[in-house]
Amino acid sequence: MSARSVRRRITSGVMTGLVALLCAAAVLPLLFIFGDLIHKGATSLDWNFFTHTPVPAGQSGGGVAHAIVGTGIVVGLACLIGLPIGIGAGVFLAEYGSGKLGWVVRFVADVMNGTPSIVIGIFAWAWLVRPFGTFSALAGGGALAMLMVPMLARTTEEMVRLVPHSLREAALALGYPRWRTSVQVIVRSALAGIVTGALVAVARVAGETAPLLFTALGNLNFATNIFLPMQTLSLQIFQYGTGPFEEWHRLAWAAALVLMGLVLVLSLAARWATRQRYGAS
Amino acid sequence: MARPDAVVRLAAQRLTALFGRKVAVRDVSLLFPTNTVTAIIGPSGCGKTTFLRCLNRMHELSEGGWVTGRVLLDNEDIYGGQLDPVDVRRRVGMVFQRPTPFPTMSIFDNVAAGLRVNGGRRKADLAAAVERALRQAALWDEVRDRLHTSAVALSGGQQQRLCIARAIAPQPEVLLLDEPTASLDPAGTQRIEELCHELKERYTIVIVTHNLQQAGRVSDYTAFFYLGELVEVGLTSALFTRPQREQTEAYITGRFG
Numbered sequence: 262m263s264a265r266s267v268r269r270r271i272t273s274g275v276m277t278g279l280v281a282l283l284c285a286a287a288v289l290p291l292l293f294i295f296g297d298l299i300h301k302g303a304t305s306l307d308w309n310f311f312t313h314t315p316v317p318a319g320q321s322g323g324g325v326a327h328a329i330v331g332t333g334i335v336v337g338l339a340c341l342i343g344l345p346i347g348i349g350a351g352v353f354l355a356e357y358g359s360g361k362l363g364w365v366v367r368f369v370a371d372v373m374n375g376t377p378s379i380v381i382g383i384f385a386w387a388w389l390v391r392p393f394g395t396f397s398a399l400a401g402g403g404a405l406a407m408l409m410v411p412m413l414a415r416t417t418e419e420m421v422r423l424v425p426h427s428l429r430e431a432a433l434a435l436g437y438p439r440w441r442t443s444v445q446v447i448v449r450s451a452l453a454g455i456v457t458g459a460l461v462a463v464a465r466v467a468g469e470t471a472p473l474l475f476t477a478l479g480n481l482n483f484a485t486n487i488f489l490p491m492q493t494l495s496l497q498i499f500q501y502g503t504g505p506f507e508e509w510h511r512l513a514w515a516a517a518l519v520l521m522g523l524v525l526v527l528s529l530a531a532r533w534a535t536r537q538r539y540g541a542s
Numbered sequence: 543m544a545r546p547d548a549v550v551r552l553a554a555q556r557l558t559a560l561f562g563r564k565v566a567v568r569d570v571s572l573l574f575p576t577n578t579v580t581a582i583i584g585p586s587g588c589g590k591t592t593f594l595r596c597l598n599r600m601h602e603l604s605e606g607g608w609v610t611g612r613v614l615l616d617n618e619d620i621y622g623g624q625l626d627p628v629d630v631r632r633r634v635g636m637v638f639q640r641p642t643p644f645p646t647m648s649i650f651d652n653v654a655a656g657l658r659v660n661g662g663r664r665k666a667d668l669a670a671a672v673e674r675a676l677r678q679a680a681l682w683d684e685v686r687d688r689l690h691t692s693a694v695a696l697s698g699g700q701q702q703r704l705c706i707a708r709a710i711a712p713q714p715e716v717l718l719l720d721e722p723t724a725s726l727d728p729a730g731t732q733r734i735e736e737l738c739h740e741l742k743e744r745y746t747i748v749i750v751t752h753n754l755q756q757a758g759r760v761s762d763y764t765a766f767f768y769l770g771e772l773v774e775v776g777l778t779s780a781l782f783t784r785p786q787r788e789q790t791e792a793y794i795t796g797r798f799g
Contacts, residue, residue: 431642441659
């Protein structure tokens with residue numbers, strides 16, 4: 262074996278080892294977080310945790326049923342408001358966004374994407390809470406929607422742009438009007454990617470706390486009225502985690518585990534949607 | 543050139559196609575008689591594809607694309623302002639160099655796409671029209687048992703015949719083929735060439751090709767383009783045996799291009 266060949270083998274081995282190490286460094290935090298959450302939270306997960314509301318401080322038992330339902334409602338509201346606007350804006354940007362208006366929308370979306378969520382929360386408070394005189398789940402959903410829209414717009418735009426130009430031409434050559442080409446051929450071809458982007462956006466906002474502090478506020482009781490304050494898992498973690506009682510800390514860990522599980526399921530669903538896309542084509 | 547009794551289905555008159563200020567096709571006049579196959583040949587970049595795309599108003603969809611001159615479809619100028627480009631494209635079908643099946647649609651839905659976009663058709667009519675188009679494109683026997691499976695699972699040659707079926711399902715008057723066999727193997731190429739012979743019974747066909755043998759095999763007329771201009775057009779048999787222009791002879795004997 263020549264000296265050069267040996268040197269190449271060594272370099273290759275060192276680089277491979279280095280990359281593996283960095284890869285582990287990237288993955289380890291996730292494993293630690295999950296390990297810690299399971300270690301500290303899993304023991305508190307029982308039937309009561311999912312079906313009961315909190316008991317007075319100092320007593321043991323009780324659960325976060327109201328926060329789980331509340332998370333569902335607030336995130337659901339955010340989807341109802343945010344998905345149509347965000348996806349619609351994304352399709353607009355990709356299909357008709359070459360002009361000045363497109364440039365403005367893209368710029369605004371990028372700035373909003375970089376805006377800290379607590380700032381969004383303050384704005385949501387000024388627009389959706391103060392005028393109505395009450396904190397509400399609807400305001401919380403609105404705040405989360407504001408976070409979702411720019412994310413959705415940009416990912417949807419990217420996904421729609423990925424559709425080959427030849428498909429658009431094929432549809433137009435077949436006598437499709439422009440708008441039907443957009444909706445029935447282009448967006449439909451990009452749908453798997455758009456769904457993935459939507460699930461990622463939902464997973465992102467499901468764990469948001471700051472914007473909800475000013476809007477949904479939180480609630481100790483079971484509530485389903487969207488015009489009144491509502492509890493979410495993230496708020497529950499914040500309140501219990503910063504509280505003085507050992508029992509609260511325990512429940513905060515458990516709530517964090519549930520929230521992480523929820524986000525993980527959404528991420529896996531996003532992966533699954535992408536798999537379908539490549540499997541079919 | 544055409545027989546005196548032939549009906550001219552499509553005619554380009556002093557057609558010039560441009561990208562911005564750059565001329566891609568200059569001052570071309572060409573007749574396409576009904577139920578004939580016309581091949582357009584020439585070296586790469588000579589404007590054959592651009593010319594073809596002017597015949598169904600696809601050229602103007604390209605960045606900076608615009609035209610001057612006229613294109614008469616049944617004696618009506620498609621650039622005259624009376625005809626909607628969308629309607630023109632329904633009457634003048636097109637098949638591209640690479641197969642472009644809609645990946646989200648089944649085989650059936652692909653063929654039905656052009657019919658559905660025209661609106662209001664009963665289910666039974668639609669199924670009959672799809673079967674007819676697939677039979678004409680010589681694909682029916684291969685896909686009859688899997689009409690509702692993904693179109694992208696087909697082989698390249700089958701996909702291209704599917705695209706032909708999709709283009710002829712709405713029964714256009716003219717069929718434009720832009721190097722339809724460029725990405726196919728010899729067997730697939732042969733199927734498409736046979737198809738040209740069968741399809742000209744019903745349609746007027748214009749085919750752009752790089753392959754001189756193919757032009758010789760499938761076409762009644764051949765037009766030779768060079769540097770954006772129409773150099774010579776004539777009966778295919780005449781053009782290949784007794785070219786009138788020196789450039790044509792040089793090209794078909796393989797001295798350039």
